[in-house]
Amino acid sequence: MASRNATPLVHPDTDALVFTDVLTALSDPLRLAVVAELAEGAEKPCGSFRLPVSKSTQSWHFRVLRESGVIRQRDDGNRRLNSLRRDDLDARFPGLLALALREAQALRVPPEDSPDSNGPPPP
Template identity: 45%
Template sequence: MPYLHHPRTAEIDLIPVLHALADPVRLGIVTALADRTELPCGELDFGISKASMSHHFRVLREAGVTTTRQDGKHRLIALRAADLEQRFPGLIGPLLDAARPSTVG
């Protein structure tokens, strides 16, 4: 299995994080991960090709938003909420709140 780069917490930069979160699919992935410890990549389905999903997972991972680990044949993805909070206090919570569907009505 090839090595997957994950930036150290101190290396996470705001511009790549914001770029990663600006895409609706990637924001949907992050929102889906927000309430879980980790999730198999295959369980996330946004109606796009596996190659496109892999691209979105890579952008999130390389920006430092998520972490991916191998578990047998499966890759498990998790949100790096604590690392993001450490680097950019108060950023991730409001972004996730704004991305979730509103229940007002």
């Protein structure tokens, strides 16, 4: 949730994106899942992602993605909206995002098979 007294959000310029920082951000499966979800369309609020971690851990993951330059965040009332910096990433590291999204698709677990679903656990 955004606060009136929140520290301004800092996003690196396109030419300041660091390859190893972007790779580090994309190396975590939860962050990669967030990136894949953002790649599907428009801005999404932080609360719309169903991540199996605490709220503080989610905030940390979003911070890593933002500070590495993978996502852009903006405050909208009491929500923080996230969007993928596709154009910036493609300009700085051509093909990297496409590769990461292909890998994310290969790793994706269907929702009905996820551990937090109401169905029985997989055999």
